[in-house]
Amino acid sequence: MLVDIIAGARPNFMKIATIIRALQRKAETGGKLKYRLVHTGQHYDASMSGAFFEQLGIPAPDVNLEVGGGTQAEQTAGIMTRYEQLLATSPSALCLVVGDVTSTMACAITAQKLCIPVAHVEAGIRSGDWSMPEEINRMVTDSITNWFFTTSEWAGSNLRKSGIEDERIFLVGNTMIDTLLANMPKFSPPEFWDKHDLTPGNYFVTTLHRPANVDSAGAFAEMLQEIGRCTSGLPVVFPVHPRTAKTLRDMIDLPDNLLLVEPQPYLQFNYLVKHAKAVITDSGGITEETTVMGVPCLTLRNNTERPETVEQGTNELIGTDPAALSPALDRLFSGDWKQGTVPPLWDGKTGERIVATLEQLLCP
Template sequence: MEPILIDIIAGARPNFMKIAPIIKAIQERQGRGSRLRYRLVHTGQHYDARMSGDFFAQLGIPVPDVNLEVGSGTQAEQTATIMTRYEKLLMEKRSDLCLVVGDVTSTMACSIAAQKLCVKVAHVEAGIRSGDWSMPEEINRMVTDAITNYFFTTSEVANANLRRSGVSDEKIHFVGNTMIDTLLANMGRLRPPMFWEELALESGEYFVLTLHRPANVDDLDQLTGMLTAVAGGCRNLPVVFPIHPRTSKNLGTSPIPDNIKLVEPQPYLEFNYLVKHAKAVITDSGGITEETTVMGVPCMTLRDSTERPETVTMGTNVLLGTDPTNLKPALDLLFSGRWKKGDIPPLWDGKTGQRIAEILEATL
């Protein structure tokens, strides 16, 4: 019998931790005689080793079979280059399925290229919505889900979003969260970053900050105002700020408060060690709110909406919006010891990759 070839697409840092459990589950099935095979396609959307290469090494992801080496560019330039190069790959050696994860440009671009060649698409993390069309990720999600064949979801909220858009129940597979598979599998391997002692960090006595969304970082006054509010509200405790290249460029040489400690983007094991031992995390990321929910770490999200509402309704996360004045009341609540405890959402149990591989084998 012919093998079944699945293209697994990875383009940017958030993708890598989501594909690792799927690759592992397929490899385990291969060892038991499964026909499933995979071709790991790295689009090269994130081309900085700190943003991607470290993740492959730390998470045990094999060297990609193909690197499209897309590199930098505008949204449209990256989309066009990914589509052109992935189309060429499919025409040279066609796969049976294109499996995409998350909501980055590579997710949408490879889905379009695959469907145009009548290759079916599976979307891992389908159905999540923020309702904010100003976010490129929201457009990527909506376009991808409009042309997806198999929807793998993280929550009942995502399931409901898909049903409202007309997706039938037999196409929706509620499997859980592969990013949590990766977190739980590596919890015992987390390690302090090189600067832990240099910054004299102590567990529960510092904050972690991440900022990269345009609403927070593209306007310098907004960015510096947010940093001032964070520094003041954290009562002089250290604030470890792994600075995204986009944020660093926009900040330039502007002065920042003394207790905000700028560091390079961190590899997976070091970053999650910081999160696990932090007093709280202040962020505008979506994925980090899932990890803080599972680790029971208080989280404050500097956005007006979230595509992961279960981290707010069930987890440790609170939406604060982009107004810096909202930070102090939230931080005062944290320091008073009255932050909510939170629960872990259903099926965020470390077995999502296995469920996906099982469904793929049964379906394909």
């Protein structure tokens, strides 16, 4: 029984690693499921893709659709066309998609049009913000999914409100956290650690890439200046996303304590996060990792698709107004930041639960 596992962008790689390991372990004891790893090529440079395969022990893709860059529509069309060609010559029994990137939606649509069922890992999360491409990808994917693997009760509740029956929803936990816990002993400092005299608890990490934060040079510069001003002169390590780099090129007045670096490999980036005083971000996935590692997190967004990181974890929604940073960081420096707890089933065993469920569904 062949399962296609779809990966296309950096966030996908952390989510598929644990599922692949669980499938490999099952195969060693007579498991009936086989997998085909399909890399769409949505992220296609080594810094955003290749290094993750090596560090996380993910095998080389069985198929690389090599779609590359382009607009949202161009990538969607390219992925659908090439995945359709693959399925036409070599169909699978299931298309397993993860997360909320363009590849997730495009492959789900293509599979369903060829009458191949779809399972969605990280189903049901919602921000309510239709200006985010990821939100559209989530909604479209979940509208045509057969089986839903969720990270939290909140995600399951969203699906039930949309009319999905309980028997199609499986609360399994968080594959991102599986990968985090499995690799934590291997975290290592980046090459620039000693050069910039970084020490645990005495620097910040920031990641910014959302259009609302980085596409306007004026607003982005104001946000960076406020981050620099409010962090009390501590270094702010900023791995620069390719999207963000385009706006930064024209900026000449950046805070002195802002340390711009290349996108970091998984093991080095999470070393930075684990030992940071706090993280300032507009990412969703990072808020899950900081929650598990107990690191304070300030999210520069007005909404989140992962409310459990706020309600239970170490994350707080600050919003996109730079003026909100100062009081939040004042609380951090005064030691008045919440401790947080880890949500249920974020225990490192999600991949195993997914594979066990797939065997019941596909090989009863």
